[in-house]
Amino acid sequence: xxxxxxxxLQRYPNAxxxxxxxxxxxxxxEQGYLSRDAVVQVGRHLRLPTSKIYGVATFYNQFxxxxxxxxxxxxxxxxxxxxKGSAAILDAVKRELKIEAGQTSRDGxxxxxxxxxxxxxxxxxxxxxxxxxxxxxxxxxxGKIVDSYRRKAPRNDGxxxx
Amino acid sequence: xxxPELLSWMVDGEAVDPAVSRQHQQRLAELRREDVSRPTVFVxxxxxxxxxxxxxxxxAVHTYLDSHEIKADVVMVGCVGLCSLEPIVDVQLPGxxxxxxxxxxxxxxxxxxxSALAGTVRDNLVLGQYRQxxxxxxxxxxxxxxxxxxxxxxxxxxxxxxxxNPSQIEEYIARGGYGALVKVLRDMTPEVACDVVExxxxxxxxxxxxxxxxxxxxxxxxxxxxxxxxxNADEGDPGAFMDRAVIESDPHRLVEGMAIAAYGIGAxxxxxxxxxEYPLAIKRLKAAIAQAEANGLIGDNILGxxxxxxxxxxxxxxxFVCGEETALIHSIEGRRGMPRPxxxxxxxxGLFGKPTIINNVETLANLPTVISGxxxxxxxxxxxxxxGTKVFALSGKVSRTGLxxxxxxxxxxxxxFDIGGGIPNGKAYKAVQIGGPSGGCxxxxxxxxxxxxxxxxxxxxxxxxxxxxxxxxxxxMVDVAKFFMDFIQRESCGKCIPCxxxxxxxxEILQRITRGRKRERGIESxxxxxxxxxxxxxxxTIRDTSLCGxxxxxxxxxxxxxxxxxDEYEAHIYDRVCPAAAxxxxxxxxxxxxxxxxCTVCAKKCPAGAILGAxxxxxxxxxxxxxxxxxxxxACRFDAVVKQ
Numbered sequence: 001x002x003x004x005x006x007x008x009l010q011r012y013p014n015a016x017x018x019x020x021x022x023x024x025x026x027x028x029x030e031q032g033y034l035s036r037d038a039v040v041q042v043g044r045h046l047r048l049p050t051s052k053i054y055g056v057a058t059f060y061n062q063f064x065x066x067x068x069x070x071x072x073x074x075x076x077x078x079x080x081x082x083x084k085g086s087a088a089i090l091d092a093v094k095r096e097l098k099i100e101a102g103q104t105s106r107d108g109x110x111x112x113x114x115x116x117x118x119x120x121x122x123x124x125x126x127x128x129x130x131x132x133x134x135x136x137x138x139x140x141x142x143g144k145i146v147d148s149y150r151r152k153a154p155r156n157d158g159x160x161x162x
Numbered sequence: 163x164x165x166p167e168l169l170s171w172m173v174d175g176e177a178v179d180p181a182v183s184r185q186h187q188q189r190l191a192e193l194r195r196e197d198v199s200r201p202t203v204f205v206x207x208x209x210x211x212x213x214x215x216x217x218x219x220x221x222a223v224h225t226y227l228d229s230h231e232i233k234a235d236v237v238m239v240g241c242v243g244l245c246s247l248e249p250i251v252d253v254q255l256p257g258x259x260x261x262x263x264x265x266x267x268x269x270x271x272x273x274x275x276x277s278a279l280a281g282t283v284r285d286n287l288v289l290g291q292y293r294q295x296x297x298x299x300x301x302x303x304x305x306x307x308x309x310x311x312x313x314x315x316x317x318x319x320x321x322x323x324x325x326x327n328p329s330q331i332e333e334y335i336a337r338g339g340y341g342a343l344v345k346v347l348r349d350m351t352p353e354v355a356c357d358v359v360e361x362x363x364x365x366x367x368x369x370x371x372x373x374x375x376x377x378x379x380x381x382x383x384x385x386x387x388x389x390x391x392x393x394n395a396d397e398g399d400p401g402a403f404m405d406r407a408v409i410e411s412d413p414h415r416l417v418e419g420m421a422i423a424a425y426g427i428g429a430x431x432x433x434x435x436x437x438x439e440y441p442l443a444i445k446r447l448k449a450a451i452a453q454a455e456a457n458g459l460i461g462d463n464i465l466g467x468x469x470x471x472x473x474x475x476x477x478x479x480x481x482f483v484c485g486e487e488t489a490l491i492h493s494i495e496g497r498r499g500m501p502r503p504x505x506x507x508x509x510x511x512g513l514f515g516k517p518t519i520i521n522n523v524e525t526l527a528n529l530p531t532v533i534s535g536x537x538x539x540x541x542x543x544x545x546x547x548x549x550g551t552k553v554f555a556l557s558g559k560v561s562r563t564g565l566x567x568x569x570x571x572x573x574x575x576x577x578x579f580d581i582g583g584g585i586p587n588g589k590a591y592k593a594v595q596i597g598g599p600s601g602g603c604x605x606x607x608x609x610x611x612x613x614x615x616x617x618x619x620x621x622x623x624x625x626x627x628x629x630x631x632x633x634x635x636x637x638x639m640v641d642v643a644k645f646f647m648d649f650i651q652r653e654s655c656g657k658c659i660p661c662x663x664x665x666x667x668x669x670e671i672l673q674r675i676t677r678g679r680k681r682e683r684g685i686e687s688x689x690x691x692x693x694x695x696x697x698x699x700x701x702x703t704i705r706d707t708s709l710c711g712x713x714x715x716x717x718x719x720x721x722x723x724x725x726x727x728x729d730e731y732e733a734h735i736y737d738r739v740c741p742a743a744a745x746x747x748x749x750x751x752x753x754x755x756x757x758x759x760x761c762t763v764c765a766k767k768c769p770a771g772a773i774l775g776a777x778x779x780x781x782x783x784x785x786x787x788x789x790x791x792x793x794x795x796x797a798c799r800f801d802a803v804v805k806q
Contacts, residue, residue, distance in 0.1 A: 018514075020496035021479055025438065059498040059655075060479035062438055078400030079595060079631045080557035082645050087746075091791055095769060116482065116649065117400035118439060121557035121629070122245020122564050123213045131441070133213030139796045 004030040005038055009045045020046060024057055033064040061116075069104045069111030071149045073097065073129050078117030080124040085139075089125050090114065092139040096146045109150065166457050169335050173344045193336035195254065196296035201234040201279055203227075204252035204260070206324055208241030208410045209442055210403075210564075214248035215267050222271035223251070232279065240411020242324025243565035244311055245557075247289065250324070253278040259294040262306055263287045292325075311562050314580055316543065316569045318551050319527045323411035323565075328446050331453040334414040340459055342533035343421050347467050355426040356382060359529070361537035363549035368394055368485070368522030369600065369626050369711070371548075371615040377519060380509035381427040384517035391429040392513065392520040393420055394490060395436035395443075398482040399598030400649065401629030404553040405523035407565050409436070409443040412527075413450035417473070419526030421460055422533060424471045427519050431472050435490055438477040448475060482599075482653035486710045487512075487520045489655065500655045501710035522627070524553055544570035548614035558595075558631040561586045566630075568613070575609040578632055589634040593726065597626025599646045599653075600715030602722030603639070622722045624715070638744035639727040640734050644672040646719035654712065661713030664704040668720060671697050675734045678747040680786060694735055698724060743805050746790035750806045753794075755780035757802035764794040764803065 008026045012019045020042070027038050034057055043050045057063040075090045094100060097110045104111040120126045123135035127145065134145050171186045191197065203223050207216045220238070227234050242250055247264035251274065254260040261283060266274055270287065277284050283303055290306030291299065306312055317323075326333040334340070346355050360375025381389055393416065397405040409416055420432050436444055451473050454460045462470045476494050483489045484499040491513050493499040512518025528550060532540045541549045548570040554577060557563045561583030568577060578584070578594055585591050593603040602623035604611070611617045615625050633642065651665040671693040674686070682690070701717035701724075708714045724731060733739050740748040753764075753773075758780040765773040765781060772788040775781030783794070783803075795803045 017496040018494060021493065022477070025477055025479065056496065056498055059500075060481050062478075062480040077649075079598070079629065079642075079645070080401050080563075082400075083558045083631055083633055083637055083642070088792055095793075115439065116398065116480075116653075117402075118209075119397065119403035119406045119437075120210055120213045120245075121401055121403055121555055121631075122210050123248075124557060124563075126213065133209070135213045139792070 005041055009041070012045070015046060017046065017048065020048070020053070020056060021060075024053075024063060028063060032068045033066055035065075066104060067108070069108055071110050071130055072113065073110060073127060073146070074113045074115045074118065075101075076118045076120070076124070076126045076128070077114050078119075078121055078124070080121035081117075081126060084124045086125040088139050089127065089137055089142060092142040093127065093146070096143055110146075166332075166335065168332065169340055169344065172335070172338075173341055190336050191296065193330075193333050195260070196294060198235070198254050198256055200256060201232070202237060202254045202260075203234055203275070204237045204239045204254070206241055206248060206250040206252075207238040208324075208407060209440070210241050210245040210407075211248045211250065212442075214245075214265075216249040218268035219249045219251060219266055219271060222268040223275065226272050226275050234279075237327050238329075239325065240323050240328045241407050241565070243320060243407065243567075244289075244562060245564040246562050250289070252292075254297075255279070255281065257298055259297045259299055260292040261300060261303060262289040262291070264289045310583065311564070311566075311581055314572070314576055315567050316551050317567050318531045319408060319415070319524060319553055320412075320565060320567045322415065323407060326412065328411050328413055329449050331414055331450070331457060334412070338534065339414055339530070340418050342530040343418050343459065344465065346422050346425055346533050347465050347469060352382065352426050352428055355422065355533070358537045359426065359532055362532045362540040363537075363544070363547075364525065364528055364532055364540065365548065365615065366522060367524035367528070367552065367625075367628070369597075369624065371625055374521065374525055377509060377521075378423070378427045380507065381429075381517045381519045384510045386517045388431070388514075388516045389427055389429040390513045390516055390518040391420060391424045391427060391432040392490065392494070392518060393432065393434040393523060393526055394485065394487075394520050395434055395440075395523045396478040396484050396490065397437060397440075397523075397627065398485050398653075399600075399627045399629050401555060401557060401595070401598055401631045402627040403555045404565055404628060406437075406440050406443050408523055408527050408553075409440070409447050413443075413446045414454065415527045415530060416447070416523055417450050417454050417460065419529040420473060421454075421464070421471055422529045423519065423521055423526055425469055427517075429519070430470050431474065433494055433513070434473065434475045435478055435484070435494060436475060438479060444475065444477065451475070481655070482649075483655045483710070483712050486712055489710070490520060491518065498655070500657045501712070503709060524628075545612060545614040545617075547616050552613065552625070552628055554613075554628045554630045556582050556630045556632070559585055559589065559634040559637065560632040570614045571612040573610050573612055574604055577613070577630065578609070582632065585632065585634045589636065592633045592635055592637055593639065595631040595633065595642065595719075596629065597624040597718075598629050599650050600624060600711070600718055601626045601629075602718050603633075603642075603726055605726040622718070622725055624718070636742050636744065638740050638742040639723040639730050640672065640676060640740070641742075641744045643720045643723045644669065644676060647672055647716075650712070650716045654716075658707075658709040658713060660704045660707040661709070661716060664700060664708075665713075665716050667693075668697070668700055668704070668717065671700075672720070675731070676740070676745040676747060678790075679738055681747070691735075746792065749790050749792075750785060751783050751788055751790070751792075751794060752804050752806065753781050753783055754802045754804050757800050759800055759802075761799070763799070764797045767793045767797040769793060 043053045101114040205220045251266040252262045290309045291303045356378045364374045365371045460471045481499045484493045486501045489499040489501040508518045553567045608621045647669040654661045656662045674690040760778040770789045772784045
């Protein structure tokens with residue numbers, strides 16, 4: 001874990017504050033979330049108080065402070081998706097995964113995130129699992145989609161932070 | 163560094179040596195794919211296409227070609243804009259023009275390729291053929307530009323989208339790309355460039371609609387050794403995706419536009435602030451910047467002049483408010499994305515305290531057209547105050563969804579009913595929501611207004627970034643207002659009180675309106691009526707006193723729906739009924755005893771345990787326990803659950 005972090009910080013020698021958000025993004029890419037240790041270390045590297053780092057990190061929706069599940073489910077709640085019934089889709093996903101938005105299931109298999117708009121409005125309603133889009137989802141098809149990931153072997157590549 | 167030979171030949175005209183000239187001509191024709199030497203298959207692989215299964219389609223194409231040992235080129239193109247018919251696959255045979263096919267999922271690939279490569283076209287899959295002078299046309303195949311979706315459009319910004327391979331700079335150059343940059347660097351001083359843009363009447367496409375040339379001049383006149391250009395690609399409006407599509411499908415147009423803008427304002431550094439939610443767009447843009455750098459079209463001393471430009475990509479971290487100029491600047495500086503009072507405007511003191519111009523992706527993508535076609539040609543299209551074209555992202559309850567580029571002044575009716583094909587399933591049109599959370603609704607009686615900045619303002623909407631979400635009779639306008647208010651209050655940065663507290667209070671009012679009576683206790687029903695009285699005045703206060711554009715426009719969805727759909731509000735308030743049956747708490751579910759077979763599926767699925775009944779006898783829903791989730795409707799195979 002720490003080696004990942006050092007590698008990220010080494011890419012930003014003598015960095016100033018404008019490098020803060022890119023650094024946090026890379027740390028999250030590597031580690032899946034922003035751990036307390038990571039935030040403290042980033043603060044030392046940039047010579048900024050930890051409170052300032054948290055101030056910035058908590059402002060933006062992108063940053064997570066808890067590990068993500070092996071499968072990351074994003075439910076789009078954009079206008080087009082809303083008009084086509086994404087509220088019901090979200091409820092169905094919650095029921096299916098038995099977690100609330102922003103949570104990770106106890107077995108670490110799934111995490112659920114609500115996103116403002118994925119930008120695939122033409123295909124509404126959309127959910128996105130590990131970066132793969134599923135278009136025209138219905139409350140009935142949610143179960144099938146989730147099951148298709150459940151059966152898959154655990155993923156170990158870190159590219160789902162799309 | 164030397165200009166790529168081809169570009170210099172295109173700009174300078176005939177080369178001295180006719181043999182070289184012929185060579186270039188040939189290469190150009192090849193790059194424009196006027197004709198192909200062997201069959202070519204194009205797969206639309208933008209985010210929309212991939213969402214609809216283009217990845218599997220692409221794999222199926224490769225499998226088919228390999229297994230039949232057919233030598234053919236496979237090209238990944240961007241998005242042509244007709245999202246609802248994705249995945250779109252084009253086939254071009256030697257000596258024949260390119261034909262476009264719709265909804266080619268992986269399972270349809272073998273049959274399609276078999277017939278298409280043999281020179282026959284299956285009617286049910288064909289969308290149309292391109293108009294190509296050099297190659298033979300297909301008999302009995304309609305032209306793509308006559309298709310009802312494409313015919314009323316004027317494609318300037320989207321001209322290359324879905325046509326060219328976005329990762330090849332040569333294909334962009336072959337279609338006239340970077341010609342405008344050469345023209346501006348050779349023939350125009352930065353002042354002239356600003357003048358041309360001002361004369362063209364180009365206005366910011368991101369929301370406010372401020373004249374672009376005028377804005378540039380402010381930055382040009384501000385003293386400062388370092389000036390910045392920022393491209394705002396933080397397309398946060400839910401319901402808008404044109405910037406993403408342009409960057410994915412034609413990234414070099416944006417790079418060229420940025421170079422022109424930077425030259426005009428005298429900036430040597432440009433930032434692209436792009437949403438992290440658009441990984442494919444970021445990838446394509448990075449590749450485009452690298453190619454342009456390798457060819458000397460950006461970097462140091464571009465084309466031998468003393469103009470230099472370095473482009474840096476910054477990923478946004480997911481904050482809607484960062485679409486606001488000063489908030490965006492704070493975010494690039496590594497701070498919380500909170501707006502600050504203006505003046506000083508960013509054009510005077512922006513990023514790191516230096517003069518900064520922030521332009522939207524679509525604004526910048528218009529610049530090559532403005533420069534190469536000239537200000538007059540650009541200004542000839544459109545209305546008195548709004549010139550050129552506008553790209554709209556058409557989505558919601560409409561038959562054909564996708565990206566639509568029309569001349570300013572096109573009636574809304576034409577966009578929704580001619581291009582979009584009207585409302586599916588025989589439902590009635592109710593409204594179209596334009597401009598995202600800052601915008602408003604256009605009801606039936608105003609469908610004939612022309613889209614331009616001023617006329618939209620008159621009906622209480624704004625151009626915004628251009629998201630058009632169509633709503634039909636099943637959409638509840640109070641619910642839509644609640645949806646936007648929920649979005650806005652979550653995205654409010656919290657700096658100024660009217661926005662932070664006011665939007666929250668407005669959301670609570672809307673929640674009370676849409677709440678069922680059974681969840682109301684004691685004094686709550688009095689609160690409900692009291693708050694209804696305050697809704698409008700609260701909205702007006704927020705509009706008049708907020709710090710930034712987000713807050714000032716935050717009440718628009720409520721004000722607009724109140725103006726046009728007051729009757730729906732009244733039905734919710736007085737009768738506790740949702741006419742569109744969309745507000746879940748106001749819906750009453752019941753079971754039709756004649757249709758129910760007593761299969762018990764609904765009772766098992768009900769998360770609230772509200773359905774009672776013995777097996778093989780009609781079931782019953784306990785209204786007090788029902789949470790209105792609608793699970794029983796989905797579960798019932800006999801359509802016995804009735805919604806009221």
